Amino acid sequence: MAGRDPRRTGQRRGVAALRGAILAAGASLCLVVSACGAPGLYAPPDAAGQATGSPGAPGTSGGVGSSVPTTAWGRAVAGIRPDGTVPLETALAAFSVAFGPIPGVETPEGDPEVIGSASGPTRWILNHWDELTSDQQAAVHGYLAVDGPASAQAGLIAAAGPVTADVLDQSGFKRLADEMVAKVGAKLNRTLGVPVDVVFRDLPPPKPGDIIYANTVPLDAAGEAAVESTPKMARCQVQVGKATQALDGVVEQEAVLAHEVFHCYQYALATKLADAKAMPAWLAEGAGAWVGEEIAAGGSTIGNHYWLGWMSQPKYSLFEREYSAIGFFAHLKTSGVDVWSLLDKMQLAAIGKSADAYLIAVGGAQGDTAIDAWAPSYVSDQGLGTEWFMDGPGKPPGSIALFYRAGMVELDQYPIFEDPVTAYPLRLTVDSEVFVVKPFVAPRGLMYDKTNGQQKLADVAGMPFCLKSDDCSCPEGSPGEAFQFKKLSPGEEFYLGFSGHTDGINVDLLTFSLETTCVQAPEDFALPFDCHCAPGPLGIVEPRPSTDRF
16 A cells, blocks of 8 residues: 555545546536535534633643644653554653653653643553663652652651641541542452552652642562562552642542552553553553542542543544543443443453454443444534433533534535544535435444434445435436435534544545436445455454455
8 A cells, every 4th residue: 555545545436436427417517615615613602602612632732623732741642652552752751741850851841731640651661661771760760759768758748738627648548548449349349459558749740730649659579669570569559649638529539549549450450560561551541530530420620631632632543542531431331331340351451452452342232332422422412312422420511522514515525534443523514405425434423413313324324315305316217216315404404423443434425416416326325345354454353344445
């Protein structure tokens, strides 16, 4: 495939079929883009009738849907690979943002951000321990300070401020951590098997305005940070930062401690500690963020931040996320998936491979529902059905990223090409007689319109929709004689939610006059190839439509 851009594959085929149909009809027409033109981003009106925007993802510039990082943290984690692994350069950059300068590492610049948990950068740097220089190892040891003297910890406790009925001291956080160990263990149906230590730490990120609440460090038998060569964790240390020490609400406190305690369970599950350290970021940190909010059961302000990255970036790959993957686990649960029963299985399957963990998550009937409802959930309109609404503990109120295309006119074309495990939610109006979703890979997702209600995209892709006030039919003997048209009301606003799943999104949205439609045959709008079993974009071997994308 060298020299070919697969993102143009669908467009070339769509244009070729369209031009061929026009020439066959002898029509003097041209391909146009409507004056409404390029897709926009739709923000639903507020109570006063004004359009309301949603902030972009934390650490990004622009508004809804933006993915250009502007914060130091956002720029650091932009290096997470498409398979979810964190390379050395990204681990060093993220750790330097969370803790401080590392010899030989240029710390990314950018705006401040609520980072939340430092357990991610800690896990990532320990996973690359043997690749660090001696100076870098010494710096990391100094920042983690797992063997700091008791006198220093007493000073940090005093610095946290006076203890009230709602603010906990170190012993109070230890009792709370023990409660979280019991609650998380009951959900996972296993015991932790190692003690959990709770210590007060300053945890001040080097950049003013960045906030870290806590950190989890696996310890070896000597009580030191368990580096890459350590076979198993002997103890688990939860470091409670000043930001958490000052929290005065039980929901906030539980959300932080449950998140960190779950990381202890992740480390303990691994047959080799190195496997837990190498876990894909989206699974380790997204699941941790979700567990924290699930156990707290009220939604914390920290969880609000994690959610924003999911709400505002539907086109961002699941496997390249970290804490914002909280939305994926929440979506699984709202789709009927028993997430707790799958977390350990996903972790054990994810050793070096995100795809296997993902397939476990979406296996079964409820997982199939989750796939199709992934993109539709961004519409967030309960009136359309549960599949069209996004919810979960910790999710903040406000509008969600939803792409908008108004007034597709006759012979318009709107190609959509996105990666696997992404979503593309679209609000659409059409000013033409016929509308078609032309697929180039088997589509996953849903369509909703007032005339037909909810339909699976797999069932309607390649089928022409008639928007004329009267019925559509093609003349006897014409290539389109066999078309079975479905109705859409003229001028009706409808929704398409495309879910990337394993093969990505590759469709053309096309509009025609009835006359131009009838010079084409049903196979012109159908999937163009037979099924085969070559590995797809995620390296998954399963039946799929054959295209030259793979």
